[in-house]
Amino acid sequence: xxxxxxxxxxxxxxxxxxxxxxxxxxxxxxxxxxxxxxxxxxxxxxxxxxxxxxxxxxxxxxxxxxxxxxxxxxxxxxxxxxxxxxxxxxxxxxxxxxxxxxxxxxxxxxxxxxxxxxxxxxxxxxxxxxxxxxxxxxxxxxxxxxxxxxxxxxxxxxxxxxxxxxxxxxxxxxxxxxxxxxxxxxxxxxxxxxxxxxxxxxxxxxxxxxxxxxxxxxxxxxxxxxxxxxxxxxxxxxxxxxxxxxxxxxxxxxxxxxxxxxxxxxxxxxxxxxxxxxxxxxxxxxxxxxxxxxxxxxxxxxxxxxxxxxxxxxxxxxxxxxxxxxxxxxxxxxxxxxxxxxxxxxxxxxxxxxxxxxxxxxxxxxxxxxxxxxxxxxxxxxxxxxxxxxxxxxxxxxxxxxxxxxxxxxxxxxxxxxxxxxxxxxxxxxxxxxxxxxxxxxxxxxxxxxxxxxxxxxxxxxxxxxxxxxxxxxxxxxxxxxxxxxxxxxxxxxxxxxxxxxxxxxxxxxxxxxxxxxxxxxxxxxxxxxxxxxxx
Numbered sequence: 001x002x003x004x005x006x007x008x009x010x011x012x013x014x015x016x017x018x019x020x021x022x023x024x025x026x027x028x029x030x031x032x033x034x035x036x037x038x039x040x041x042x043x044x045x046x047x048x049x050x051x052x053x054x055x056x057x058x059x060x061x062x063x064x065x066x067x068x069x070x071x072x073x074x075x076x077x078x079x080x081x082x083x084x085x086x087x088x089x090x091x092x093x094x095x096x097x098x099x100x101x102x103x104x105x106x107x108x109x110x111x112x113x114x115x116x117x118x119x120x121x122x123x124x125x126x127x128x129x130x131x132x133x134x135x136x137x138x139x140x141x142x143x144x145x146x147x148x149x150x151x152x153x154x155x156x157x158x159x160x161x162x163x164x165x166x167x168x169x170x171x172x173x174x175x176x177x178x179x180x181x182x183x184x185x186x187x188x189x190x191x192x193x194x195x196x197x198x199x200x201x202x203x204x205x206x207x208x209x210x211x212x213x214x215x216x217x218x219x220x221x222x223x224x225x226x227x228x229x230x231x232x233x234x235x236x237x238x239x240x241x242x243x244x245x246x247x248x249x250x251x252x253x254x255x256x257x258x259x260x261x262x263x264x265x266x267x268x269x270x271x272x273x274x275x276x277x278x279x280x281x282x283x284x285x286x287x288x289x290x291x292x293x294x295x296x297x298x299x300x301x302x303x304x305x306x307x308x309x310x311x312x313x314x315x316x317x318x319x320x321x322x323x324x325x326x327x328x329x330x331x332x333x334x335x336x337x338x339x340x341x342x343x344x345x346x347x348x349x350x351x352x353x354x355x356x357x358x359x360x361x362x363x364x365x366x367x368x369x370x371x372x373x374x375x376x377x378x379x380x381x382x383x384x385x386x387x388x389x390x391x392x393x394x395x396x397x398x399x400x401x402x403x404x405x406x407x408x409x410x411x412x413x414x415x416x417x418x419x420x421x422x423x424x425x426x427x428x429x430x431x432x433x434x435x436x437x438x439x440x441x442x443x444x445x446x447x448x449x450x451x452x453x454x455x456x457x458x459x460x461x462x463x464x465x466x467x468x469x470x471x472x473x474x475x476x477x478x479x480x481x482x483x484x485x486x487x488x489x490x491x492x493x494x495x496x497x498x499x500x501x502x503x504x505x506x507x508x509x510x511x512x513x514x515x516x517x518x519x520x521x522x523x524x525x526x527x528x529x530x531x532x533x534x535x536x
Contacts, residue, residue, distance in 0.1 A: 053500065056482060056503070056504035057486050061490075069149065075125065077125075079130060082133035086130070088262055089128065123157075126157070126158050138320075139266070139323060143215070190217050190218060190267075191459060191464075192221055192222075192229075193221065193224070193461070194223065194225050194460065194464075195464060196242060199248070204470070204512075204513070205473070207511075208470070209265055210264060210265060212478045212481040214481050216267075216268050216454065217265055217266070217267050218456060221248075221270060222240075222280075223276045224278045226241050226242050228242070228246055229253065230250050233314050234283070234284065237284065238283070240280060240282035240283055253319075267321060269325065271311055274328075274357070274360045277295050278294040280297065284303065286298070286301060287303060289335050289341075293338060298342060312324070324375060324376065326361070326364050327378060328380060328381045329377075329398075330378075330380065357384065358388055361381045365377075374393075375392065375393050375394070376395075377389070379396060382395045382403075382412075383403075389412075394413045394415060395413070395414045396414070396456070398423075399419065401420070405448075408448050415454050417458050418437065421434060422455065424458060424477060425458070425459060425472065428523075430521055432479075434477075434483070435480070435494055436483075437480070438488060439483075455480065455483070455484050457473075457476070471515065474508055474515030475505040478501060478508075479501060509533060
């Protein structure tokens with residue numbers, strides 16, 4: 001429950017009936033940036049409306065007070081409860097302190113303001129009570145938390161209770177939150193096949209995801225265009241990369257997974273097959289049905305499934321998350337019918353090409369399940385042969401807006417990504433449509449809603465590389481983040497959300513994230529005219 005701004009940080013918290021502000025100085029200045037009667041008192045200080053809430057995304061429950069409490073720049077972290085020490089928590093705390101007090105040039109600047117203006121208490125200590133000593137980051141981890149900040153003068157301590165240590169970044173809650181329980185949100189900017197994304201670019205995306213409380217990165221590692229990841233079991237696979245410079249080692253992948261974990265984010269890898277896999281055959285041509293017909297992968301070859309088993313085994317040594325995305329989408333089986341040896345193989349088994357498609361997907365599911373993964377597939381296998389899929393299959397909806405009730409009617413879990421409103425590469429979809437897309441529409445019972453385990457905004461990379469990916473993702477992904485984390489009854493108006501989203505976008509810019517203007521109709525464009533960040 002946090003909004004951290006360049007000039008003013010306003011913390012609106014549940015139990016305290018107060019407003020908390022952090023007042024900042026520009027480097028080498030002595031005049032504070034402050035508000036008075038709604039008019040500008042310094043060139044870059046934005047006006048704070050007294051009845052406005054600047055938190056993004058909104059938590060499940062929150063309340064706003066009237067009094068003001070200063071946060072000391074030397075705020076101390078105290079960890080109690082099941083854990084008396086957590087390096088992950090401590091690192092997150094230090095990271096956020098640096099974000100909040102980015103403009104302070106003297107350690108005692110808050111004390112100077114206090115003496116000059118308030119003469120009251122400052123918030124000097126954050127006491128974190130951790131209920132569980134389990135620091136595992138996994139599907140189903142309870143991320144609920146509560147923050148209480150007392151009214152000025154009563155105490156100098158704020159109290160944050162975490163069910164488990166899930167990094168302050170994830171909660172965006174070092175100073176800011178009041179009870180948030182929501183289905184998890186997935187961002188899919190990790191399409192590293194269409195354009196290679198350097199490791200540092202991926203890490204920057206992970207940082208920005210944490211700011212918006214998105215907690216799973218769907219890494220679409222390979223596709224038709226390139227195979228950029230090292231696979232020790234089959235080392236020639238990454239010959240399918242665009243170049244030797246555009247590759248990831250397994251150590252790179254481990255580095256990314258650990259970097260994300262320390263920010264409360266899981267990595268869900270994807271190995272898409274039998275379609276979207278032509279790049280595999282650059283290193284192993286026998287995986288192609290023929291030189292002229294390169295995908296779907298050759299179902300008749302034992303090598304195909306040996307390679308898939310090897311890739312999954314190598315993945316399991318790097319990716320600990322419970323979900324493994326197996327793709328299975330957009331499969332054109334005509335290649336099998338038109339390739340004599342594959343067609344003969346199918347006929348000998350009395351299988352149609354469609355039957356072969358089902359057989360292929362089910363075999364890959366078995367390989368993943370044997371490695372203790374829950375398989376995720378795009379919606380096409382469910383649409384074509386849903387009754388054959390393993391009961392633990394998580395169905396990833398993207399085409400059919402009316403599919404979710406059909407999925408949960410079978411008792412299966414699902415992820416929502418309807419392409420008309422949650423595909424970030426669709427540049428003509430404004431943030432308002434991202435914001436108003438409710439994944440739980442027409443799901444009235446708690447049992448039904450529990451089967452929708454999350455939502456994903458997809459960032460396909462055909463036209464995105466490090467030069468434009470951030471402006472393509474942000475701020476629209478943040479609009480979806482609030483929809484996933486915030487109950488509809490507390491966050492249902494684009495009119496009231498617009499100003500908050502604009503300020504969140506400016507916060508991202510302040511932290512080095514190239515988020516585009518909120519008011520633009522087309523994503524990825526720059527501002528149309530001069531003006532304040534908060535007005536763009």
